[in-house]
Amino acid sequence: MPFLAIIVDFIAVGLYHIQAINLTSSILLIGLIGQTLITLVLLIFTFQYKGPRFTRYQLIFYRFFSIRYAIIFLSMLVNALVLFLYYLNYSGINPLIFQ
Template identity: 45%
Template sequence: MSVTALLLDAAAFGTYWLQTQAAGLYVFGVIAQGVITLALLIMTFTYKGKRFGWFNFQTWAHNFTIRYAVIVLSLIVNAVVLFLYVLNVTGTNSLIFR
């Protein structure tokens, strides 16, 4: 699943690059980013592998395994990018395509 998350990140970057080349594809980018974010959200909750690694007694916290951390970090980054896309399409802030 972590490889699939990385492939979805590559697809998200591809749609971003496509939008920088042709400015009229902003709505397509929002839809594609929404689908990718939804797929990553589903992958985060349906992950069947080991989620937590060793327990750190100094900080009293469990650490994510690297495979699960790749999925979670991919979800967080793509959700932030989706938020920036929505801000761009609504005209509130065009920070992502400056």
């Protein structure tokens, strides 16, 4: 599943580059919908992960993610932030992501 999360990230990067080349309103809407789907897929990956989520090494009051789960979780987190930036760009509030 971490490998699938990396593949989904590459798809998201490709979608970003398509939007960066063509900055039309329809392409930006398609990119927003695509990024929403990518974020939902990664959210499903995050909750459906069956492997170990935490390492055996634990401190008091703190637990570390395993490497595999950290890849999936960070991928979902970054793509959710990018989705927020896409929304800000599409609504015209802040065009930060395509500058």
